Amino acid sequence: MNRIDEADVLVIGAGAGGGAVAKRLSDDGIKVICLEQGDWLHPMDRPHMSREWELEKRRAWSHDPNVRQGGEDYPSSGANPPLMYNAVGGSAQIYAGAWPRFKPVDFRRGTEHGLEGTIDWPISYEDLEPYYAINDAEIGVARQVGDPGNPLRAEGWGPAMAPGKVGLRMSKAFEKLGWHWWPADHALLTRPKDGRLACNACGPCLAGCPRHSIATPDVTYWPKALRNGVDLRTRARVQEITTAGGKATGAIYIDRDTGARHQVKAKIVVVCANGVGTPRLLLMSASAQHPDGLANSNGLVGKHLMYHAWAFEDFWFDGPTEGFKGPEAAVLYSQEFYHSDPSRGFVNGFSIQVGRSSGAAHAALGANSGHTAPWGPRHREFFNQHFGNHLLVYIQGEDLPVATNRVTLDTSITDSDGLPGVHVNYQLHENDQRLLTFGRERAREAAAASGGLIDASSSGNGGVDFPQPGWHLMGTCRMGSTPENSTTNKFNQTWDVPNLFIADGSSLPTSAAVNPTSTLQAVAVRCAEYIKANHAEILSQHTTPVDQTEPVG
Amino acid sequence: MPTPVSISLKPPMGGTPDYRFSERHARILDAFADTLIPAGEGFPAPSEVEISGFIARYVTPAGMEPKWYPRLAAEQIGARLDSLADALLDPDPRRGYEAVRAFESSEADAFAVLRELVYFGYYSHAAVVRAINLQLAAGQDYRQTPQPAGYLEGLEAWDQESLAKVRGTYLRTEEVVPLAFQPTFAQKGLSA
Numbered sequence: 220m221n222r223i224d225e226a227d228v229l230v231i232g233a234g235a236g237g238g239a240v241a242k243r244l245s246d247d248g249i250k251v252i253c254l255e256q257g258d259w260l261h262p263m264d265r266p267h268m269s270r271e272w273e274l275e276k277r278r279a280w281s282h283d284p285n286v287r288q289g290g291e292d293y294p295s296s297g298a299n300p301p302l303m304y305n306a307v308g309g310s311a312q313i314y315a316g317a318w319p320r321f322k323p324v325d326f327r328r329g330t331e332h333g334l335e336g337t338i339d340w341p342i343s344y345e346d347l348e349p350y351y352a353i354n355d356a357e358i359g360v361a362r363q364v365g366d367p368g369n370p371l372r373a374e375g376w377g378p379a380m381a382p383g384k385v386g387l388r389m390s391k392a393f394e395k396l397g398w399h400w401w402p403a404d405h406a407l408l409t410r411p412k413d414g415r416l417a418c419n420a421c422g423p424c425l426a427g428c429p430r431h432s433i434a435t436p437d438v439t440y441w442p443k444a445l446r447n448g449v450d451l452r453t454r455a456r457v458q459e460i461t462t463a464g465g466k467a468t469g470a471i472y473i474d475r476d477t478g479a480r481h482q483v484k485a486k487i488v489v490v491c492a493n494g495v496g497t498p499r500l501l502l503m504s505a506s507a508q509h510p511d512g513l514a515n516s517n518g519l520v521g522k523h524l525m526y527h528a529w530a531f532e533d534f535w536f537d538g539p540t541e542g543f544k545g546p547e548a549a550v551l552y553s554q555e556f557y558h559s560d561p562s563r564g565f566v567n568g569f570s571i572q573v574g575r576s577s578g579a580a581h582a583a584l585g586a587n588s589g590h591t592a593p594w595g596p597r598h599r600e601f602f603n604q605h606f607g608n609h610l611l612v613y614i615q616g617e618d619l620p621v622a623t624n625r626v627t628l629d630t631s632i633t634d635s636d637g638l639p640g641v642h643v644n645y646q647l648h649e650n651d652q653r654l655l656t657f658g659r660e661r662a663r664e665a666a667a668a669s670g671g672l673i674d675a676s677s678s679g680n681g682g683v684d685f686p687q688p689g690w691h692l693m694g695t696c697r698m699g700s701t702p703e704n705s706t707t708n709k710f711n712q713t714w715d716v717p718n719l720f721i722a723d724g725s726s727l728p729t730s731a732a733v734n735p736t737s738t739l740q741a742v743a744v745r746c747a748e749y750i751k752a753n754h755a756e757i758l759s760q761h762t763t764p765v766d767q768t769e770p771v772g
Numbered sequence: 773m774p775t776p777v778s779i780s781l782k783p784p785m786g787g788t789p790d791y792r793f794s795e796r797h798a799r800i801l802d803a804f805a806d807t808l809i810p811a812g813e814g815f816p817a818p819s820e821v822e823i824s825g826f827i828a829r830y831v832t833p834a835g836m837e838p839k840w841y842p843r844l845a846a847e848q849i850g851a852r853l854d855s856l857a858d859a860l861l862d863p864d865p866r867r868g869y870e871a872v873r874a875f876e877s878s879e880a881d882a883f884a885v886l887r888e889l890v891y892f893g894y895y896s897h898a899a900v901v902r903a904i905n906l907q908l909a910a911g912q913d914y915r916q917t918p919q920p921a922g923y924l925e926g927l928e929a930w931d932q933e934s935l936a937k938v939r940g941t942y943l944r945t946e947e948v949v950p951l952a953f954q955p956t957f958a959q960k961g962l963s964a
Contacts, residue, residue, distance in 0.1 A: 264785075267919035271786050274830075274892040278841045279783045288839060289782055327948035343945045363930070368940030381927040390934050399940035402930060419922025429919060539910035544923035558943060561951055579895035579904060579914065584888060594808035594887060595869065599815060607910025 222481040226252040226450070228750065229469055229485035231457050231500065233257075234309015235736050236491035236723035236743040238436030238444065239354065243747035245447035249754070252483050253449060254472050256456040257291040257306035259437065262429035272423060273580040280426040282313050282683075282690070290475060291454070293499070293634035297643040299526070301495045301626075302683075302690040307453060308437035310493060310692075311736060315424035315548035316406035316433040318360055319570070319733035320344075320351055322369060324558060325617075328729050331559060332566045335648060336523045336620040340728050341700040341709035344370065346769060350741040350748070357744075358434035361409040361418075366401040368554050377409030380418065384540045385610045386550035389573040392669035398555035403572070405548055406434035406737070413442070422577065424547035455481075456636055460488055460504040460513055460719070465761065467513075467719040473636045486758055487718045487750060489711075491743065494524065494692025494724040498626045499641050501696070514713035514721070519706050520696055521626040524643065525730035527689030528569070528616030528651040529682030530659050531587035534666040535608050535674040542576025542609050549574050549613070556661060557732055565653040567617035570732045571662060574611035582606040587613075589685065590676035605674065612666060614658035617732040619648045620694050647680065647688050655680040691735050696725035698742075700765070708763050711746040717760040722746040745770070783840040787829030791846055798824040800853040803860040805890045807872050814907040818894045826893030827886075842885045852882065 228244055230237045233255035241251050266275040277286070282302035284292035291305040304312045321344065324331065329339035352373055362375030379402040382390065386402070393400035407418045407428070418432035431438040445451060454475040461468045461482070469484040490497050498521035502512040512520055549572035557568040576586065582605055585591035592601045624645045632640035647655075659677060666672055678685040699705020702714040711726055713719045722743040724735055731738070750757065752770035793801060805818035831846050832838035838845045859871030876883040894900055896916065904911035915921060 266785060268917050269785055270896045270898075270916055271892070272917060273896065274841075274889075275783075275785055279785055281841065286841060287782070322942050323945040324943040324948050327945060330948055330950060332951050345945060363935070365935070366940070367938060368942055370942070379930070381924075381929050383927045387928055387931060390931065394934055394937060397939075400938060401940075402935075418924070419919075420924040420927055421918035421922035423918055541910060541913065541923075543914055544927055554940070554942075559951055566951065578918075579901070579911075580892045583891040583895055591887075592891070594872070596810060598809050599813050603813070603908055606904065607908060607914065 221479045224252060224481075224483050226250050226483060226485045228487045228489060229254070229483050230489045230491060231460075231470060232309060232491035232493065232496065232723065233307045233436065233441065233451060234491060234493060234723070235311050235436055235740045237309070237489070238440035239357075239740050239743040240489050240491060240722055240747045241449045241451070242357075242440040242444035242447065243744055244751060245444050245449045247751050249751065251444075251449045252485070253451045254455040254457050254470065254483065255307055255451065255453050256475065257304070258453050259307045260312060260427065262431070265427045265429040267421060267423060267426065267429050272426070273578045276423065276426050280313070282425070290635045293638065294632040294640035295495070295643050296629045296632060296640065297645070299643065299645045299687050301641075301643050301692055303493055303495065303692065306437075307441060307451070308435040311435045312427050312437075313425055314433075314736060315546060317548040317734040318404040318406040318737045319552065320369065320372070321731040321733060321738050322557065325729055325731040328567070334566055334619055334650065336622050338697075338699055338704050338728050341698055341705075347738070347741050347745065350745040351737065354737065354741050354744050358406055358439040359408050359412045360434070361405045361407055363402040368399045368401065368557075375404070376412055377417070379403070380405055380407070380409055380420070380546055380550070382550050383545045383575070385542050385545065385573065385575050388540060388669045389610065389612070389665065390551055392665050393553050395668050396665060398553050398665070400551055400553040402551050403549045405546065407546060408432045418546060420545045422543055422545065422547060422575070456634070456638070457500060458503070458638060460490070460500065462506060462508060462513065462716065465716065467716050475636065478636070487720065489720040489722055489746070489750075491723045494695050495626050495641055495643065497721055497723055497725045498695045499628065502628050503638065509715070514696070514706055514715045514719060516715050517703060522622045523620035523694040523697060524624040524626055524645055525618050525620055525691070525693040526645055527691050527730055528614075528618045528647055528655050528680070529689035530614040530655045530680055531678040531682065532612045532614070532659060532662040532666070533586040533588045533590060533676045534610055534612065534672060535605050536669070537608070537671040537673050539607050540576070540610050541607055542611070543578060543607065545575045547575065553665070556658065563657055565650045565657065567619070567650070567654060568732055569614050569616035569654055569658045571658065571665065572613050572615055574613055576609045576611065579606055582609065586676070587611055587683070588676040588678045590674070612662040614655055614662055615689070615732055615734070616651055616654045616658060617730050618651045618689070620697075620729065621648055626695050645688065652680050691724065691730065693724045693727045693730050693735055696721045697728040698726050699728060708765060710749040710767055711742065712757070712763045714763050717763045718757055720746055720750070789829065791828050791831040791833045793824050793828050796857075797850060797853045800857050800860050801827060803868055804856060804872065804886070805894065807860070807865070807868050808887060808890050809894055815903045816899050818890060821894060821897040821899050823890060823893050827889045830889060842889055844885065852886075
């Protein structure tokens, strides 16, 4: 071992979970080292000022590590590859800042139906609500308060983003149908904050934000964490989490520049490597004491992967929508069909989200559903009818946690340091297929109600880059109420190793029918507050407690 | 200083200048692109907006691995263009059209990649963006690049009257019971 360092807490992964944990712990003077296999990104790395910005979304800014093949990435096998980004800021570097919260019912789906691997969360919406609020204040959100379909929230840092023609058109459609709708919350700035610029509605958020308007952890939590003294090491790829005597003792990592192995010793380890990276690391950390992988004595690590059920519905109208204007995240949503109604033939529900378009090449190449402009004599007529007259409706459904939807190691493929890749098996459950079929019909109903519909196209029950379903990474090391049904307790503390915590998308027991980052980050904040409040007690524990008091009331 | 063993190689933005089409190959490619997107209605032909130069930047030169999208090797596209040469350079445009149709039906994946590159290159050129601005009512404000200007100016605001009409509710935690015992929203006379 070339170098050995010590910390109070080792955080693995500098994304949405890791950034929040590192900052909140260091606020109280806790010595934190964070290991991140990726790099910092610079605003000029983004394609937004390049003519090739649309093409580059399939190349340097592809969401699939198998396509990017960066040195910081690791490969995957399986029909539906996990989408992610490895950098300071994690996969939030390629998110659009959609910022809905889970609803109270989402925490009790086990009580409601318990289908497949569905369990109740070990906490309630009310337990998590204070941490949602802390997190929102840390990062700065844009919000229109007053949604009658959700619990009351505090004002955001700024107002909701303006809807443009797309948002106005579909808000009128939902109004006409008598359906619920509301302007979407966004983790982006509509007024400046901490040196970050307000959003100027440029569009391609999913390739990141060069203005730092979107609340990615590298511009929200990390500057504060570094000022607090956190030792963030980039290009530092963790090979294994080390253990001794039933406790985590730290990790061995590879310096990606030199190939040298180093060790960090820590009293507490928090893994925040995302819903695929975290199970990968736990499985790679198998040892004589933990032969099936760390924290995996019940065999649940990597199981119950949820991507979301997802369908893209493209619609074109007889007048301008100017869908190229505005952020890429949904401008508004309807949760008219959010709650379970078995008479529909499925449990759980979905959000109807209204999104915008993209650029001219995107229009010619078929928008989100492959409705490509024909080549030859009919090309001009098709393009001229479709460009700027488009909007996107997507059905985001809660998918059931299914045990066979699973992350495992694949030793036949390796990353640039020779560590194993992952195999991901994911197939939509029949319940979720029925949910999407019903939801797609509702999307068409809403688009028709807006008037002037001239063309429509669907990704089917597929999602992005059909036949890929959704892509959020959730559930693979879930929190729960017993050591039999989960990997961690309600404070993210693994049942097998009391000083080993997991705080990222893998912690979520259910996926809800909304984007997960606000929730996983609130869970991470809560985890950090628990560690701060119980630091000494955690170090003396030999078994993981089932119940503890909330650190923030 | 130890020797780096793992360098983060990312695809270079905008491609590379490492490859150039021969004059003959450029003419064939221009003809291919012009067949896909005929000029007219105020829009230029792809050959007028340097389409072959754009595509060349995304071709991997001989001897190098085509690692990133569009994974187009020089030998591969050279052979493809040679196979289409006679038809596409024929003065009769119908021959070129039929050859492209045959290419599309016989090798759909290879055709799709080339079509994507033509569409990406064509619709990102300043002259085409200018045509969109002038010819399309929905495209008057469209820009070649999203930044630095963005589109905030003139973006329509929320209708406060509509917001005031929104109705909805949600299940409180204590209301969640097994579905068999849970009244539907319709039974409760409520929206979502």
